Amino acid sequence: MTRTRRAGSRVLVLNSGSSSVKYQLLDMNGTVHGTARLATGLVERIGERSARLVHTPAHGERREREADLPDHRAALTAAAEELAADGLGLDAPELAAVGHRVVHGGRWFTEPTVVDEGVLAEIERLVPLAPLHNPANIAGIRTAMALNGDVPQVAVFDTAFHTTIPEHAARYALDAKTAEEHRIRKYGFHGTSHAYVARRTAALLGREPSAVNVIVLHLGNGASASAVAGGRCVETSMGLTPLEGLVMGTRSGDIDPAVVFHLSRVAGLAMEDIDVLLNQRSGLMGLCGDNDMREVLRRRAEGDEEARLAFDVYIHRLKKYIGAYCAVLGRVDAVAFTAGVGENAAPVRSAAVAGLEGLGIEVDEPANTARESGPRLISPEYARVAVAVVPTDEELEIATQVFALVGS
Numbered sequence: 001m002t003r004t005r006r007a008g009s010r011v012l013v014l015n016s017g018s019s020s021v022k023y024q025l026l027d028m029n030g031t032v033h034g035t036a037r038l039a040t041g042l043v044e045r046i047g048e049r050s051a052r053l054v055h056t057p058a059h060g061e062r063r064e065r066e067a068d069l070p071d072h073r074a075a076l077t078a079a080a081e082e083l084a085a086d087g088l089g090l091d092a093p094e095l096a097a098v099g100h101r102v103v104h105g106g107r108w109f110t111e112p113t114v115v116d117e118g119v120l121a122e123i124e125r126l127v128p129l130a131p132l133h134n135p136a137n138i139a140g141i142r143t144a145m146a147l148n149g150d151v152p153q154v155a156v157f158d159t160a161f162h163t164t165i166p167e168h169a170a171r172y173a174l175d176a177k178t179a180e181e182h183r184i185r186k187y188g189f190h191g192t193s194h195a196y197v198a199r200r201t202a203a204l205l206g207r208e209p210s211a212v213n214v215i216v217l218h219l220g221n222g223a224s225a226s227a228v229a230g231g232r233c234v235e236t237s238m239g240l241t242p243l244e245g246l247v248m249g250t251r252s253g254d255i256d257p258a259v260v261f262h263l264s265r266v267a268g269l270a271m272e273d274i275d276v277l278l279n280q281r282s283g284l285m286g287l288c289g290d291n292d293m294r295e296v297l298r299r300r301a302e303g304d305e306e307a308r309l310a311f312d313v314y315i316h317r318l319k320k321y322i323g324a325y326c327a328v329l330g331r332v333d334a335v336a337f338t339a340g341v342g343e344n345a346a347p348v349r350s351a352a353v354a355g356l357e358g359l360g361i362e363v364d365e366p367a368n369t370a371r372e373s374g375p376r377l378i379s380p381e382y383a384r385v386a387v388a389v390v391p392t393d394e395e396l397e398i399a400t401q402v403f404a405l406v407g408s
């Protein structure tokens, strides 16, 4: 592995999505918990008529503006200008590295990796397996390279944490030759979040990660579950691509694969249209027209039937995965909820575990609905399994892994 030691202690983390970029500049030798956030930002609606950039420096006013940002290159250049205006530009000697979230790393990238042309070519080769994510990640890396060719670019892969999943869980029951030729298997995603949350959950229980079995439920716009045994991932709900598994904001999650043949042969849809249907027009959005769980909960509370059904489908799938992962793990010490929905939606948490008392899993409703923000337990003291809310921090985890590789 290439190691490039750098004198600076700052790491810029880029989390590029299909139409957005989240970024954070962290000082890894800061005073608070060893790291300090120097600036955070978000560019949304990239490629639409009017993109929005929100930049929040730690010392200074939050700035927000609309701009014409046709692609990720323009978005990142605008973000770099905001950082430079605070004296935090990409040319600062304090910058040790830029860390990039890369969604699909196949089977080979098991650790943070300094990016060179060979690594970029491999990320490019995986584009067909993550068409919404990898192109944005590549654009982020290329732009950061153009802005400062001297600072190392380090890729941290969503798939890395899942490379420990045993073969019998990672393989689909397909013709073996075809599967091998086309690299068809379960890769899993959101790994940086699952790793971070599993470790934080162990800390919350006051135990070593190696002594704890955790079911992590990462419920954001994309959503996935994982079973983590003693710190190692043994099963996860996303598969070859981030489409499998749980019901998501706009993605269907599990369906009978024959639905695809049916849509093609009987409904006459083109493959590209089926792809868009399952990835962008399904999930909560497909069931009730809203992909944001806040809207679904609001409408459901008002007695809206479509929103109630969408919620029930979402919860039923989630509950099935919790039960399945109890079986996979044998002994479960904790269930941890994280990401936008998992951290904020108390009704989702209580519904997902309702009826699972027999498995030792239940929530204490006052604790579940208490307005708190940090990592916390929400199960009653007597329960066999701890249920926790553990805020994820993919950017901090990426920065930590990157700094461990390049920091002096």
Ligand SMILES: Nc1ncnc2c1ncn2[C@@H]1O[C@H](COP(=O)(O)OP(=O)(O)O)[C@@H](O)[C@H]1O
Residues within 6 Å of the ligand: 219, 220, 221, 222, 249, 291, 292, 293, 294, 297, 339, 340, 341, 344, 345
């Ligand atoms: N207070 C809340 N109640 C319910 N859902 C929420 C709340 N806040 C955020 N969310 C949900 O979280 C989602 C975003 O989660 P996040 O982890 O930021 O996703 P992503 O990283 O995929 O963009 C939103 O689509 C919204 O549905």
Ligand SMILES: CC(=O)OP(=O)(O)O
Residues within 6 Å of the ligand: 017, 103, 133, 158, 189, 190, 220, 221, 222, 223, 242
């Ligand atoms: C892999 C994935 O689904 O990521 P996100 O939730 O950021 O879309």
Ligand SMILES: [Mg+2]
Residues within 6 Å of the ligand: 220, 221, 222
């Ligand atoms: Mg996310």
